[in-house]
Amino acid sequence: CFGLSRDAAQYADAFVAAAAQVRPGGRFVGADWHRSPSFIAAEGHDNRYVSEVLTTACARAAGLTPLSIRPVPIEGDPHYASVLVWAFEKPVGSP
Secondary structure, eight states: OGGGSSSHHHHHHHHHHHHTTSOTTOEEEEEEEEEOHHHHHHHOOOOTTOOHHHHHHHHHHTTOEEEEEEEEEOOSOSSEEEEEEEEEEOOTTOO
């Protein structure tokens, strides 16, 4: 749930920190919830920076290879519009 990061830079830092804990050949799976506009207004945390492009770029920069990444819409939830589900792998031979 790196989507709780305050901004895209902190989001990228979270991938670097997590990737350091993944063994070569290991997999890393997660999900980031996209907040609805009303939830953003109510709580003040805007995570619209989270996207397939950004998540893939952050993972690659952290030395991870994309396995799957896809947004899943959420219907009728007042707080969340969708969830971005992703899986990455740390290549064998990586530090």
